[in-house]
Amino acid sequence: MTSLHLRGTVLPEGEVRDVWVVGDRLTFARPAGGADTVVDGGYLLPGLVDAHAHLGHDPATMAFDPALFTEAALAYAAAGTTLLRVPGHRSPIPAGLRADRRLPRLVTAGEWLAWSGLHDLDGPQSTPGDLTAAAVAQARANDGWCKTYGDWEPFTPAVPAGVLRELCAAVHAAGGRVAAHCQTAEGTRNAVLAGVDSIEHAWYLTDDLLAVLAERGGAVTPTWSGFLPHVAGVRTKPEGPRKDWFLGGVESLRTATVAAHEAGVTVLAGTDSLAFGDVVTEIEHLVSAGLPPAAAVGAASWDARRYLGFPGLTEGAPADLVAVADDPRRFPGVLRHPSLVLLSGTSANPGYR
Numbered sequence: 353m354t355s356l357h358l359r360g361t362v363l364p365e366g367e368v369r370d371v372w373v374v375g376d377r378l379t380f381a382r383p384a385g386g387a388d389t390v391v392d393g394g395y396l397l398p399g400l401v402d403a404h405a406h407l408g409h410d411p412a413t414m415a416f417d418p419a420l421f422t423e424a425a426l427a428y429a430a431a432g433t434t435l436l437r438v439p440g441h442r443s444p445i446p447a448g449l450r451a452d453r454r455l456p457r458l459v460t461a462g463e464w465l466a467w468s469g470l471h472d473l474d475g476p477q478s479t480p481g482d483l484t485a486a487a488v489a490q491a492r493a494n495d496g497w498c499k500t501y502g503d504w505e506p507f508t509p510a511v512p513a514g515v516l517r518e519l520c521a522a523v524h525a526a527g528g529r530v531a532a533h534c535q536t537a538e539g540t541r542n543a544v545l546a547g548v549d550s551i552e553h554a555w556y557l558t559d560d561l562l563a564v565l566a567e568r569g570g571a572v573t574p575t576w577s578g579f580l581p582h583v584a585g586v587r588t589k590p591e592g593p594r595k596d597w598f599l600g601g602v603e604s605l606r607t608a609t610v611a612a613h614e615a616g617v618t619v620l621a622g623t624d625s626l627a628f629g630d631v632v633t634e635i636e637h638l639v640s641a642g643l644p645p646a647a648a649v650g651a652a653s654w655d656a657r658r659y660l661g662f663p664g665l666t667e668g669a670p671a672d673l674v675a676v677a678d679d680p681r682r683f684p685g686v687l688r689h690p691s692l693v694l695l696s697g698t699s700a701n702p703g704y705r
Contacts, residue, residue, distance in 0.1 A: 359392050430693065436458055559615070
């Protein structure tokens with residue numbers, strides 16, 4: 353077996369090191385036999401992560417389509433994203449797709465699970481009779497995660513804190529974690545205080561709630577990519593409470609993104625339902641919101657991997673990495689032009705020579 357050899361500045365530590373790939377694993381010990389040098393110089397970082405992506409659904413019907421899933425997943429891999437969290441999908445992802453070594457590794461959460469008291473849901477959600485039991489079942493059937501809601505429409509009741517508290521307690525007792533859609537002040541507060549692990553969209557977070565999240569090792573996924581394309585259009589709408597809710601939520605997110613990082617909450621990069629394959633734009637949105645570039649890259653690489661239970665560039669870790677010419681902690685846009693992407697030790701960007 354011919355090994356691969358890479359030399360570069362390994363992130364996030366920032367040390368120049370020699371790295372070898374033997375099979376699908378990384379090692380810092382020179383292996384016996386020959387090794388082909390494929391990178392000499394530049395920067396090496398753990399494979400990128402999109403922590404909130406709903407790929408593989410037909411836009412018209414929301415039915416799961418394996419061909420659409422494969423197309424989107426291949427685009428992610430070619431662009432350097434080697435790990436995806438899918439917090440909500442209409443049907444189980446087939447085992448064959450999960451085992452396809454060309455595709456990013458997956459962290460799934462099962463169906464979107466909604467409390468029956470929510471109003472005007474837009475279609476993909478399931479409203480089980482026993483929400484808590486369904487959440488536990490989904491966490492067990494997937495990768496330790498379930499996805500539920502703290503709210504939906506802005507001027508209707510949010511999910512009661514007691515409902516969420518019971519759900520979180522049961523999922524945690526089963527060894528799982530809970531992600532929750534949150535876009536209102538009441539829904540976000542209820543979700544944080546109930547014990548939700550990952551606050552998705554994360555509107556109307558306040559400093560006291562961030563302190564609670566930080567204490568228990570929680571995370572926020574701002575999903576800027578899902579909101580910013582709509583801001584200009586919303587600003588042209590007539591004045592009213594719905595416009596105020598949307599623009600106020602986006603502005604609150606700008607403040608909370610930085611405050612979360614400063615409080616010690618893990619910030620995750622997630623694109624939601626747009627432009628599958630492009631997590632670099634989300635990194636740039638995080639920087640525009642005020643996050644230091646190194647933290648924004650970490651939100652889509654080493655910090656996200658750690659939060660989701662995956663190693664970075666460590667001895668014996670899966671050989672999932674991205675090589676770039678310049679320091680992404682200073683110039684995140686360089687991630688659009690990887691010189692090499694490895695997924696399980698195999699090149700995933702066809703343009704690499």
